[in-house]
Amino acid sequence: MDFTITEAQGDLAGLAKQVLSDWNTKHPDRPLGGFDRELWTAMCSAGLVDAALPNTVGGAGFGVLEQCSILTEIGRTCAPVPFLSSVAGAASVLAEFGTPEQIERWLIPVVRGTAILSPAIADAGDPAPFTAQRGQEGWTLAGSQTAILDGAFADAFLCEAETPDGRAIFCVPRTASGVTVSEQDVVDGADAAQLELEAVTVRDTEILAGAAPTWLRQRLTLGLCAQQLGTLEAALEMTSDYARTREQFGKPIGSFQAVRQRLADAYIDVEAVRLTLWQAAWQISAGEPAADAVATAKFWAAEAGHRVAHTAVHIHGGVGIDLDYPLHRYFVAAKRAEFAFGGATSQLRTLGTRLAEELV
Numbered sequence: 001m002d003f004t005i006t007e008a009q010g011d012l013a014g015l016a017k018q019v020l021s022d023w024n025t026k027h028p029d030r031p032l033g034g035f036d037r038e039l040w041t042a043m044c045s046a047g048l049v050d051a052a053l054p055n056t057v058g059g060a061g062f063g064v065l066e067q068c069s070i071l072t073e074i075g076r077t078c079a080p081v082p083f084l085s086s087v088a089g090a091a092s093v094l095a096e097f098g099t100p101e102q103i104e105r106w107l108i109p110v111v112r113g114t115a116i117l118s119p120a121i122a123d124a125g126d127p128a129p130f131t132a133q134r135g136q137e138g139w140t141l142a143g144s145q146t147a148i149l150d151g152a153f154a155d156a157f158l159c160e161a162e163t164p165d166g167r168a169i170f171c172v173p174r175t176a177s178g179v180t181v182s183e184q185d186v187v188d189g190a191d192a193a194q195l196e197l198e199a200v201t202v203r204d205t206e207i208l209a210g211a212a213p214t215w216l217r218q219r220l221t222l223g224l225c226a227q228q229l230g231t232l233e234a235a236l237e238m239t240s241d242y243a244r245t246r247e248q249f250g251k252p253i254g255s256f257q258a259v260r261q262r263l264a265d266a267y268i269d270v271e272a273v274r275l276t277l278w279q280a281a282w283q284i285s286a287g288e289p290a291a292d293a294v295a296t297a298k299f300w301a302a303e304a305g306h307r308v309a310h311t312a313v314h315i316h317g318g319v320g321i322d323l324d325y326p327l328h329r330y331f332v333a334a335k336r337a338e339f340a341f342g343g344a345t346s347q348l349r350t351l352g353t354r355l356a357e358e359l360v
Contacts, residue, residue: 003278008062009069012051016073019046024077032329033189035153036080044113049087053111054095064219067092068226068281075230078329080189082116082150088223090117090158093169093216097208106156106171118154120145120195121169121217123342124295124350128213130161130197132170138203139163141170144196149340151193152183159197160213169208169216176200188332218291221298221341222284225277228301228337232270232308235330239263239312259315266311269304276300292354299347302338309334 005013023039030036043049052067067088074083087110094107094117109115122128122145130143141161151157156173174181178200184192240263243254253259277300280293309331313320320327342350 003275003282005069006065008051009066012048012062012066013069013073015046016043016048016070017076019043019048020073020077020079023079028326030080031189032332033186033191034080035082035150035191039079040081041113043081043083044111049083049091049113050111052083052087053091053107064088064092064222064284065281067223068277071223071226072230072233075227075232075333076234078188078231078333080191082118082153082191084220084223084227085118085150085154086110086116089119089216089220092219093119093158093208093212096215097169097210097212099205101205102171102208109155115155116150116153117156117158118148118151118193119158119160119169119216119220120148120151121158121160121213121220123346124217124221125342125346125353128160128162128167130159130170132161132163132168132202134164135201137201139170139201139207141172141197141200141202144194146194147184147186147192148195150191151181151195152191154181154193157195158208158216159195160216163209165209167213168210169212170202171206171208172197172200172202176202186336188329188336217341218284218294221294222277222280224337224340225273225280225294225297225301228305228334229270229273229277231330231333231337232266232273232305235312235327235334236263236266236270236308238327238330239266239315242316253315262311262315266308269300269308272300273297273304292351295347295350295354298342299344299351302342302344302347305334305338306344309338
């Protein structure tokens with residue numbers, strides 16, 4: 001296993017940091033969440049979107065390792081952009097399983113920055129949110145899913161549905177008849193949406209079958225862990241700086257034993273997230289089975305994310321929840337990432353089930 005950052009990862013992370021830092025400096029008082037189209041256009045123009053996709057679909061030929069490096073930088077600024085859902089998730093699964101026609105219709109617009117796709121999938125172990133039955137003109141989809149990441153401004157959805165032959169993913173335009181999208185406010189902003197499908201007709205040419213649902217869920221979970229790593233890194237750095245400068249009883253609070261211990265524990269937690277993330281990412285990039293590694297990474301992203309987020313707020317005191325101070329962005333981002341695609345308990349159940357199956 002090789003944890004060395006590649007030259008491409010370093011270059012793309014540096015470019016992402018430059019673009020995101022410039023934007024972050026110009027928008028210190030921005031609202032939580034949402035979607036900043038100006039920033040997204042800047043990222044697409046800088047080549048960060050097409051660089052993260054295979055060259056067979058118009059990208060630069062990189063993949064999951066480079067995506068994780070970019071997502072970490074996005075997490076460090078809590079930037080309101082749909083890179084995780086639209087690129088690391090939807091575009092990547094289309095590049096892997098899509099037909100040339102699907103790539104031309106759905107993926108190329110993502111690379112060009114003219115369309116956003118949001119996956120509407122179940123957490124690991126949960127039933128598919130939609131059902132699909134064959135009809136006269138293709139497939140008929142029904143069902144609903146809430147809190148879809150970046151769904152409020154998506155142009156289309158990749159919907160996981162249960163078919164008579166197993167689970168599959170269907171490409172569903174937002175404008176299709178029978179589609180209802182309701183915007184939802186979540187803890188870190190207003191990018192989420194509830195998607196309801198009522199007798200929506202989808203052609204046979206818009207289906208991704210086989211391993212696509214599991215593949216997509218794994219990539220989204222891994223990408224979320226990468227984004228969580230950046231969020232926790234930035235929150236810990238902010239808290240450490242605060243502990244060095246904030247004085248109480250004539251001394252920096254960072255000199256107090258209890259504060260030092262909590263900061264040390266938070267540092268260990270962040271390193272655990274980093275280690276398990278890159279272990280899972282490397283296994284995926286090497287084509288090795290990675291289900292256990294991804295579940296382990298998500299466990300640490302959830303469990304450590306909870307502890308680090310609360311440590312950051314507790315050490316900051318009242319200013320930690322002041323909306324005029326940036327830490328609140330990192331707290332709510334970490335809390336959302338804790339539960340998205342399955343929390344710590346869900347991941348332990350997944351790992352326990354797999355261990356039990358191996359022992360039978």
